Amino acid sequence: MLKILINIKTYANYSTYTVNRGFLMILEEFRPFWINQRQFQVQNDKMKDFITFLLLEGAEIYYRYSRNDDWTPLKDPREYKNNSSDQDRK
Numbered sequence: 001m002l003k004i005l006i007n008i009k010t011y012a013n014y015s016t017y018t019v020n021r022g023f024l025m026i027l028e029e030f031r032p033f034w035i036n037q038r039q040f041q042v043q044n045d046k047m048k049d050f051i052t053f054l055l056l057e058g059a060e061i062y063y064r065y066s067r068n069d070d071w072t073p074l075k076d077p078r079e080y081k082n083n084s085s086d087q088d089r090k
Helices: 044-056 084-089
Strands: 003-008 014-021 039-043 060-064 072-074
Touching (some): 039 044
Parallel strands (some): 003 060
Antiparallel strands (some): 003 014, 060 072
């Protein structure tokens, strides 16, 4: 089982992904920027398509907005919101 953790950065134009368990071959169309062997970044404008891709590959996905937040399981790409204006209002 592939397990992905997403640290969402509402103040930037990318989010950081960590492959916690499993192996993933990422299509070049998502233009990943690899930080190390387990972490990479994807631009937010590619995010919804990328999350749909991950879910179709059977990934177990969790996300959070800050280290103080709990990991939230993601089941549907429509649940994922990376809109900084929504976060700024909270």
